[in-house]
Amino acid sequence: MQIEPIFLTPIFQERIWGGTKLAERFGYSIPSPHTGECWAVSAHPNGQTVIKNGPFQGMTLGQLWEERRDLFGHFPSDRFPLLTKILDANADLSVQVHPDDAYAQKHENGELGKTECWYIIDCKQGAELVYGHHAKTKEELKEMMEQGQWDKLLRKVPIKPGDFFYVPSGTMHALCEGTLVLETQQSSDTTYRVYDYDRVDSNGKKRELHLDKAFDVITVPHRDAAVHPRVTQMDGAVVTTFIESDYFGVQKWEVDGTAEFEQTRHFLIVSILAGQGELVSGERSYILKKGDHFILPHQFGRFAIKGTLEAISSWPRA
Known part of the structure; x- marks a missing residue:
């Protein structure tokens, strides 16, 4: 299945x-x-x-x-x-x-x-x-x-x-x-x-x-948490990795066209914040629109996102 x-x-x-x-x-x-x-x-x-x-x-x-x-x-x-x-x-x-x-x-x-x-x-x-x-x-x-x-x-x-x-x-x-x-x-x-x-x-x-x-x-004195975003240009998308902390990692995906991804985490949470498109996995496709939230399970593997949209993805860290 x-x-x-x-x-x-x-x-x-x-x-x-x-x-x-x-x-x-x-x-x-x-x-x-x-x-x-x-x-x-x-x-x-x-x-x-x-x-x-x-x-x-x-x-x-x-x-x-x-x-x-x-x-x-x-x-x-x-x-x-x-x-x-x-x-x-x-x-x-x-x-x-x-x-x-x-x-x-x-x-x-x-x-x-x-x-x-x-x-x-x-x-x-x-x-x-x-x-x-x-x-x-x-x-x-x-x-x-x-x-x-x-x-x-x-x-x-x-x-x-x-x-x-x-x-x-x-x-x-x-x-x-x-x-x-x-x-x-x-x-x-x-x-x-x-x-x-x-x-x-x-x-x-x-x-x-x-x-x-x-x-x-309360932490005293206050210390700003260091955030050093990494930006990766790929075909059809710009991926910004904001943080990989003890608890979670968070990225922004800005897709314009067709972008190929691979789900290699325990699981991946994705929230569509703007735009629309579709997620293609194997023979199946799923419509994506702003306000959608979904989980890509373990071993979901390779998939593509087509369209013009902005998403935030996150995953847990052990």
Whole structure:
């Protein structure tokens, strides 16, 4: 039996900072005008994507992971390791930090830590994000947090479409208003909220902060994660390798024409961000359009992509 791509149906999470760009940009049917997150490829218990084609249609990704580990190259993990999202920051996200694996294992019921990265799909003119802080010591960090000196503490970085940021656990960070991002991360939903601009929800309540845990895990002083993209010109495509970290690798594929690829990883996650085309494997072809997300299983082998499109691909690293 020929191995097929595994296409997935995204699920959506409403957020206080969400908007409508997931519908406007990708044509998704979203639950409300405050939809902040598209969980595109997820086997996390807080939101599982469902397979929409082939012999496994109707199964959750988590079910497939448990029952057919061979499709994932028997990747050495007790759970599906990655989570791919698209985030619509219609308003500023809270300033937050994530724990590493060891801290999460101990304090979050065996949850994974959360190292992530962002590809800026689009953003408004003059947009920026919070990436790190200016405190030199833990004592200075604690003092500035307690005194609410956020303008002085937070490090803001200008951004533009096409930028890439690697966000290791321990990094204080936040997306800001007017930003649309593809996020690749460890499969974790653990977030420690540090500052939320004193916002209140529809019931007039402020959202919970997690200052003690955040203080435990924030890296001091802040260190920028080194990102050195490698650009490869090939027939029909430009491939940019952004990162190959301890947890995942991430590439951008810019296809214009016909490009030949080979799937040599445990498995490969692909998200189509713009354009359209088709994936050709053996005698079969599959239509690709923006907003599609799929997995190329282990030993998928050689394939071609025809058309004009932009995609982000990612894979786990043991």
